[in-house]
Amino acid sequence: MSTKHPTSPHEQTGGIVYFARMCDKIRLHARHELPEDCQPNLGKGFDKRCVDFLHVSYDDVVRLIGEGKSDEEVLRSCQEKGGKLSEEQIEVWNDFMRKRGWKDEISEILQRRLKEGGFENRTDIQTMFDYIDLDEGRDPAKKR
Numbered sequence: 002m003s004t005k006h007p008t009s010p011h012e013q014t015g016g017i018v019y020f021a022r023m024c025d026k027i028r029l030h031a032r033h034e035l036p037e038d039c040q041p042n043l044g045k046g047f048d049k050r051c052v053d054f055l056h057v058s059y060d061d062v063v064r065l066i067g068e069g070k071s072d073e074e075v076l077r078s079c080q081e082k083g084g085k086l087s088e089e090q091i092e093v094w095n096d097f098m099r100k101r102g103w104k105d106e107i108s109e110i111l112q113r114r115l116k117e118g119g120f121e122n123r124t125d126i127q128t129m130f131d132y133i134d135l136d137e138g139r140d141p142a143k144k145r
Contacts, residue, residue: 004036005029006137010047010098010130014072017086018095018130023048024072027063047098047129054094056083102129 007025014020029035030043042048044059052059057079065075080086086094102111111129115121118136126132131141 005034006036007039009134009137009139011134013095015076016088016091016095017076018098019047019051020076021072023051023062024066024075027066031067047101050098052079055079055086099130100128102132103127 007022007029010019010022012018012021014024026035026039026043026048030040035043044052044063048059052062055076061082062075062079065078070078102108107129111126111132112121114132114136115123115126118132120126120132120135123135126135126141134141
């Protein structure tokens, strides 16, 4: 079984960060290509925050992706069901998600993951998005 890391959490669909990563994780998992370390949080953590923000269920997103819909089509369906988001709501979401791990209740988790990954000396990694990119071999500095 070959595995492939999902897209960066910084990637956007319809201006919304993280949504593309969640969709990519679902597709990779269905093809048995999602790395094992990504599987325990399917539908949980940031995935759950994302579907809650869109006012839909994770199962709805999985079903739409299983039907072969693109990220844009899935997002459109989510907004038809859960309600259209304003530019301000998207801006608040994006800023909130981009800063997770920076001086908040999950800062300890970020520090633990940095240490576990052998990145404890990387003082430039201050958010979970940056950690995910670093851990998956992408340069976090390119996303800022």
